Amino acid sequence: MHRARAALTRRFATIAGRDAGMSTVEYAVGTIAAAAFGAVLYTVVSGDSIPDALGGIIEQALNTSV
Secondary structure (H helix, E strand, O other): HHHHHHHHHHHHHHHHHHOOOOOHHHHHHHHHHHHHHHHHHHHHHHOHHHHHHHHHHHHHHHOOOO
């Protein structure tokens, strides 16, 4: 049992050692992607097409006969 536990501990240490520093890179890429998505979303929403489209949808919904 002791050998199996020692082998498992060595294997886990080897696997965990390979990922050193990966989480920092993943967080950096995720942060950059979120910022880029936010910039694109802000550009789309702040443009004239979105308010016009929403206004058209609301006007059409209010003017439909039931």
